[in-house]
Amino acid sequence: MNEDEVLSEFRAAGALLEGHFLLSSGRHSAHYLQCARVLMNPDRAGRLAVALAAQLPRDLRSKIDKVVSPAMGGIIIGHEMGRALQVDAIFVERPTGTFELRRGFDIEPGEKVLMVEDVVTTGLSSREAIKAVEDAGGKVIGICSLVDRSGGEVEFEIPYHALVSLSFPTYAPDEVPEELAKTPAIKPGSRKPA
């Protein structure tokens, strides 16, 4: 699947939104990729996961013991990546604000984890989820997401792969362009406001 084909799937699903959005990181944007709309179709979710798994280098794929994804956005794609890679897929969630393993999910000491996100903007959520995995004794050996919306700018110390890379501007709260600031910001994600 090439980037144009992936973008067509997003367009067909009505997942490319324009407006004024408050992102998970606290930054603002005039664009939002609502991955949940893309992933609501199980066939499409499965197809995208197979394509994402195919992008991972063979030596990385063969080492993965478990997929971990940050709730909410990471859950569906994480589950489909578990299916594509034939490993268990669990998730971390943050009912009190910090990612933790719940629901009887666990990680064996030294277990090798692939962190799976729906979208990466600043990488903040991935870093927080990696910390939760490491605190539980796991080792994150790879990160992947359907979309890298930093356009390749995001930096991780762990190898990172995305199915599609897009560059949409984001703004700090005190840098929001006047035109954008005229519309009240919508916050689609589940992170609690700081």
Ligand SMILES: O=P(O)(O)OC[C@H]1O[C@H](OP(=O)(O)OP(=O)(O)O)[C@H](O)[C@@H]1O
């Ligand atoms: O790279 P970042 O700057 O962290 O942004 C990307 C994160 O933002 C979204 O999650 P959000 O916290 O909005 O909650 P959700 O997963 O419930 O949608 C998305 O699912 C990623 O986890």
Ligand SMILES: O=C(O)c1cc(=O)[nH]c(=O)[nH]1
């Ligand atoms: O940074 C975010 O919070 C974010 C951006 C985006 O385009 N889509 C999304 O689900 N989250």
Ligand SMILES: [Mg+2]
């Ligand atoms: Mg998320």
